[in-house]
Amino acid sequence: MKQMGKLAWALWFGYAFLYVPIALLIFYSFNESRLVTVWGGFSTKWYAELLQNDQLLGAAWLSLKVAAMSATASVVLGTVAGLALARFGRFRGRTLFGGMITAPLVMPEVITGLSLLLLFVALEQAIGWPDGRGMTTITIAHTTFTMAYVAVIIQSRLVSLDESLEEAAMDLGARPAKVFFVITLPIIAPAIVSGWLLAFTLSLDDVVVASFVSGPGSTTLPMVIFSSVKFGISPQINALATLMMVVVATGIFIASLVMARQDRQRKRDEQMAVQGG
Amino acid sequence: MIDLLRRIGLWGRGMVVAIPYLWLLLFFLVPFLIVFGISLSEAMLAQPPYAPLIDWLVDEDAGTTKLQILLNLSNYLRLGGDDLYILAYLNSVKIALVTTVCCLLLGYPMAYAIARAEPSKRGPLMMLVILPFWTSFLIRIYAWIGILKANGVVDNLLQWTGLTTEPFELLYSDWAVYIGMTYCYLPFMVLPLYATLEKLDPTLLEAAADLGCRPWKAFLTVTLPLSLPGIIAGSLLVFIPSVGEFVTPELLGGPDTLMIGRVLWNEFFANRDWPVASAVAIALLLFLVVPIMVFQHVQGRQTEAGR
Numbered sequence: 001m002k003q004m005g006k007l008a009w010a011l012w013f014g015y016a017f018l019y020v021p022i023a024l025l026i027f028y029s030f031n032e033s034r035l036v037t038v039w040g041g042f043s044t045k046w047y048a049e050l051l052q053n054d055q056l057l058g059a060a061w062l063s064l065k066v067a068a069m070s071a072t073a074s075v076v077l078g079t080v081a082g083l084a085l086a087r088f089g090r091f092r093g094r095t096l097f098g099g100m101i102t103a104p105l106v107m108p109e110v111i112t113g114l115s116l117l118l119l120f121v122a123l124e125q126a127i128g129w130p131d132g133r134g135m136t137t138i139t140i141a142h143t144t145f146t147m148a149y150v151a152v153i154i155q156s157r158l159v160s161l162d163e164s165l166e167e168a169a170m171d172l173g174a175r176p177a178k179v180f181f182v183i184t185l186p187i188i189a190p191a192i193v194s195g196w197l198l199a200f201t202l203s204l205d206d207v208v209v210a211s212f213v214s215g216p217g218s219t220t221l222p223m224v225i226f227s228s229v230k231f232g233i234s235p236q237i238n239a240l241a242t243l244m245m246v247v248v249a250t251g252i253f254i255a256s257l258v259m260a261r262q263d264r265q266r267k268r269d270e271q272m273a274v275q276g277g
Numbered sequence: 278m279i280d281l282l283r284r285i286g287l288w289g290r291g292m293v294v295a296i297p298y299l300w301l302l303l304f305f306l307v308p309f310l311i312v313f314g315i316s317l318s319e320a321m322l323a324q325p326p327y328a329p330l331i332d333w334l335v336d337e338d339a340g341t342t343k344l345q346i347l348l349n350l351s352n353y354l355r356l357g358g359d360d361l362y363i364l365a366y367l368n369s370v371k372i373a374l375v376t377t378v379c380c381l382l383l384g385y386p387m388a389y390a391i392a393r394a395e396p397s398k399r400g401p402l403m404m405l406v407i408l409p410f411w412t413s414f415l416i417r418i419y420a421w422i423g424i425l426k427a428n429g430v431v432d433n434l435l436q437w438t439g440l441t442t443e444p445f446e447l448l449y450s451d452w453a454v455y456i457g458m459t460y461c462y463l464p465f466m467v468l469p470l471y472a473t474l475e476k477l478d479p480t481l482l483e484a485a486a487d488l489g490c491r492p493w494k495a496f497l498t499v500t501l502p503l504s505l506p507g508i509i510a511g512s513l514l515v516f517i518p519s520v521g522e523f524v525t526p527e528l529l530g531g532p533d534t535l536m537i538g539r540v541l542w543n544e545f546f547a548n549r550d551w552p553v554a555s556a557v558a559i560a561l562l563l564f565l566v567v568p569i570m571v572f573q574h575v576q577g578r579q580t581e582a583g584r
Contacts, residue, residue, distance in 0.1 A: 007393065010386035011402075017383070018409050018463065021420035024430060028423065037429050081297040088290055093298070100301040102573045106514060108521020108565070110538045111558045114545060115308030118555070121325050122311050144304040147297065152576075176289060197411075205413045208523055212545075222415050229419050229528060233426075241416040248411050256404075 022245065029238035046239040053236065056224055063204055063221035066135060070142035071199035075192055077143065078150025078199075083180070085151065086158035087166075101155075104148035113212030116141045120213060133215035141213045142206060146199035153198070157191035158184075190259050197255060201248065309562070316555035317348045327551050352556035362540065362557065366564070369537040372454060372526070373519035379459040380466040380515050381508065388470035388507075389500075392477070403471060410464040418528050421457050422448060425529070453529040458519055466511040472579070473507030474500075506575060513572040517565055537561055 029047075033040025050056065081101055084091070104112065120130055120137050130136050165187075169179045185192075207222035214220065225237060319328040334343040356362045391402045409417065424430045427446035435441045447453050477500065485495040523538035530536070537557065545554040 007386055007390040010383075011390040014383055014387040014463070014467075015405060017460065018406070021417065021424055021460070022409065022412065024424065025416070025420040035428075037423050037426070037433065077297045077300055080293055081301075084290075084294040084297070088294065091290070091294065097294070097298055097301070098577065099573060100305050102576050103569055104305065106517035106565075106569060106572055108518055108523075108538060108561065110521050110523050110541045111312075111562060114541065114554060114558050115312045116304065118311045118315055118551070119304065119308040125325070140304060144300070147300075151297075201411050205415065207415055222413070225413075225415055225419070226524070226528075229415070229422070233419065233422050237416075237419060238423075241413070241419065244416065245412050249408075252408070252411060 025238055026242045026245070029235065029242040031235060031238075034235060046235040047243075050236050050239050050243075055219075056221070056236075056240070059219050059221045059224045062135065062218060066138050066142060066220065067200045067203040070139045070146060070203045071196050073139070073143040074147035074150050074199045075196045078147040078195060079154050079188075079192060081147065081151040082154025082158060083184070086155045087163075101148050101151045104145045105152065107145075109206070109208035112145055113141070113209040116144070116209065117212040133213055134218035137213045137215070138210050138218065138220065141209050142199075142203040145206075145209065146202050149198050149202065150192075150195035153191050153195045154188060157188050161187060190262065193255060193259070197251065312555045312558055315552055316352055316559050317350070318552045319347075319349055319351070320550045320552050325551065326549050352552050353560070355553065356556055356560055361535070362537075362560075365535045365537045365540045366560070368535045369520045369522075372451070372458070372534075372536060373516050373522075375455050376458040376462060376519045377466075377512050377516045379455060380463050381512060383459065384463055384466035384470055384511065385508075388467045388474050391467075391471055392474035399475070403467075406464050406467045406471075414461055415524065417461055418457050418525055421453065421460065421529060425453050425456070448529060449531040449534075451530065451534055454526050454534055457525045457529045458522060461525065462515040462519065465514040469510040469514065469579075470504065470507040473504045477503055506579065510572070510575045510579065513568055513575070517568050517572065520565060521561055 028037060028039075030042050030044060031038075031040055032043035032045070081097075085094075085098060085101065088094075116137075117133075120133060123129060124131065130140075166179050166183055169183050170176070174182070205222060207220075207226045210220045211223055211226075214223065225240070228234060228237060314330055315327055318330050320326060321328050328347065330347060332345045332347065334345050335341075336343065387406065391399055391406075394402055422429075425446070425448040426432070427444040427448070429446075429448070431447060432441075432445045435445050447456075481499050481503075482495050485499055486492070490498070521538045521541075522536060523542055526534045526536045526539055527542075541554050541557045541561070544550050544557060
């Protein structure tokens with residue numbers, strides 16, 4: 001039991017390491033003083049200034065659009081890819097396919113960014129598309145590296161799932177497409193939701209890949225933050241960070257509530273079915 | 278009839294796989310070939326700033342056209358000949374290794390404690406580890422600037438307790454990079470470790486204790502070897518992206534914190550030397566091929582084990 005005590009200390013130390021910096025960041029966003037780490041009294045003026053910063057708001061709007069589009073595209077592509085890996089058994093080119101799914105998870109961002117930019121430049125020279133770089137190229141780049149995460153989430157969900165439901169539907173004469181939409185899709189819906197949220201967050205967070213594939217006039221929010229942070233810290237960034245974290249925390253809280261409720265509902269249904277039968 | 282339906286089914290499957298397959302071929306695999314191609318090209322003042330690899334030479338007198346392919350290895354020779362690149366590679370590996378070890382030392386006890394907690398508490402405890410991962414990476418790095426800089430939180434604390442009287446700055450040093458990278462990659466280490474530790478059968482440890490094995494020895498001879506797949510997966514998940522890390526050394530490191538991701542970035546954005554940047558990327562990729570393949574192997578085995 002004494003050992004468990006030491007372990008608990010290690011755990012709390014780990015949590016402190018993870019959360020104290022974030023807490024300090026939020027605390028100092030309400031600081032009156034321009035010197036971020038010197039307390040000068042409570043104030044919300046940095047939030048007000050934030051709302052008047054047009055460059056920042058424009059970048060945030062662009063980032064949200066890119067994140068929503070690329071998350072949606074990567075959920076579609078990633079779900080299909082995860083389904084193929086978990087359910088289609090051995091097909092021709094599976095090894096290469098599996099490799100291309102897992103490699104982006106660990107690929108250094110500078111390599112992904114550089115390679116996609118060179119592809120876009122070469123394509124533009126060869127076929128005239130994409131015409132310049134901007135929102136489209138950032139969205140394509142983000143879709144490519146986030147779909148890998150979605151595919152892995154969907155694949156692991158499907159692998160842990162009993163195949164007998166799908167087989168039963170198949171035996172009763174349902175076509176594969178119908179089986180997918182009526183049986184598989186509702187079951188993996190929570191995984192799809194978390195995949196979308198993850199893809200959205202990763203896209204909203206990316207500065208390296210976006211810096212490579214963006215063009216003039218398409219500066220994303222992380223790019224603006226990055227360039228201003230390089231010149232030192234500013235209370236406005238603290239305020240922005242706090243707002244972003246509040247949004248993310250709310251989103252995750254709601255998502256987990258919905259999922260927990262669905263989980264309970266499913267368990268109740270299963271129990272009823274067992275008792276009824 | 279059944280055969281026909283089967284064939285249609287398989288054809289439909291093929292169509293379904295084709296979409297993500299083609300996407301990845303076009304946007305993931307082909308780009309690497311282009312990077313490799315351009316790494317063999319020469320930089321020049323043009324738009325785009327490199328010499329074309331393939332050229333059609335028209336000889337008007339003879340009325341013939343010749344295909345000319347120019348490949349040059351000078352970019353790679355430059356990588357091998359200049360200390361800057363070799364030092365950057367070595368330093369990146371060193372920083373990535375230190376980060377991996379720090380994540381392991383911090384993450385293993387956490388994962389172990391969560392796996393040993395009551396089953397109902399494991400989910401929320403794990404959620405607390407993953408939650409910071411959902412907040413922006415850039416902002417988590419930014420948070421450390423305020424803590425580590427001169428006149429920052431650590432400095433003020435040290436001066437207030439009287440441990441130092443002079444301004445103490447950790448920022449812009451390798452130490453700051455280690456802290457920042459450990460901070461950002463910690464969840465990637467805890468996640469696979471927890472996955473293997475949670476599946477571990479506690480009766481094995483009880484059996485060892487019954488047979489008179491001390492807790493520490495039981496840990497070293499039973500728990501540690503059995504959690505090796507998690508250690509390997511977590512370490513690779515931290516090590517591989519760490520080697521090519523750019524944002525953390527750029528924001529927290531000093532001007533002499535040399536890392537290959539920074540070198541690539543500067544070659545590309547500051548020097549506009551696309552061929553050398555490509556050669557740096559290819560060399561980095563060659564170095565990472567083995568760890569990436571080991572990672573894929575481990576990852577594949579883990580998903581299989583989930584069945």
